[in-house]
């Protein structure tokens with residue numbers, strides 16, 4: 121007989137239902153989260169600082185108890201099956217715990233030795249492969265304390281990659297890195313995904329998610345605002361229109377008539393949002409402007425970004441300062 125409850129999604133590597141965390145002291149950090157991470161995706165978990173990302177990740181990995189709701193990781197209920205499931209999951213949260221006085225290689229040897237399932241006879245080759253994977257072979261003999269932040273982060277990733285993993289969970293993996301370090305981590309994430317690992321990464325950087333992720337979820341104040349393929353999320357938000365013209369007042373009048381909303385004028389530039397229902401063909405809009413005597417210097421429509429999605433959902437800007 122079929123159960124009346126919703127069956128678990130077999131293709132999901134992470135699935136939460138009503139996941140909630142209220143910290144002692146009453147702070148509701150995560151509020152009724154229904155998250156579905158498809159197998160094979162690079163899933164961006166996006167939200168401003170304090171929106172509940174780390175709390176969620178800690179619950180996914182069984183590091184803290186939810187106050188309510190459920191988590192399935194690789195199809196298994198957590199935290200009940202943690203011992204069976206967690207060896208198939210690599211995680212990098214809050215920076216790796218490294219011994220600064222040991223070399224990069226010896227740090228990995230220690231991590232590997234701490235894993236009771238790891239065969240000591242094949243340790244050296246496992247460590248060598250992990251170093252190679254993250255591009256640290258040449259620096260493997262140097263003390264970890266001499267590593268840059270990006271190298272430390274890569275060493276942490278190497279530790280997570282000592283064993284084959286179905287899922288990698290990375291909490292703000294590029295936080296504090298310089299642009300070069302960020303690029304390296306992103307390239308690595310793409311490579312891992314190409315090899316079939318599902319990657320779940322949190323970030324407060326919108327463009328980072330757009331650059332590397334196939335799917336995303338957007339959090340704000342403990343709640344999930346939206347989730348899905350990045351291309352579809354952006355398509356949900358309305359595209360923006362920008363017109364460069366010296367005749368801004370007349371342009372605003374015409375655009376209003378055509379249903380363009382949120383019109384703003386800065387110097388000789390008018391921007392606005394195209395209507396979602398029955399949007400006009402941009403070429404008709406351009407012709408209407410010119411027909412009304414508006415001298416159009418430049419005319420363009422931009423695809424909506426994840427930031428537009430966030431603003432449309434919350435009515436607020438995305439605070440990336442923190």
Ligand SMILES: Nc1ncnc2c1ncn2[C@@H]1O[C@H](COP(=O)(O)OP(=O)(O)OP(=O)(O)O)[C@@H](O)[C@H]1O
Nearest residue numbers: 143147149167168169170171172173174175176324
């Ligand atoms: N141990 C704790 N006890 C009480 N409140 C906490 C605790 N940890 C986090 N919080 C609060 O829960 C909320 C969510 O925090 P969380 O760290 O999960 O957010 P985040 O999105 O990961 O932010 P950040 O990017 O800054 O890490 C915040 O208001 C935070 O102050």
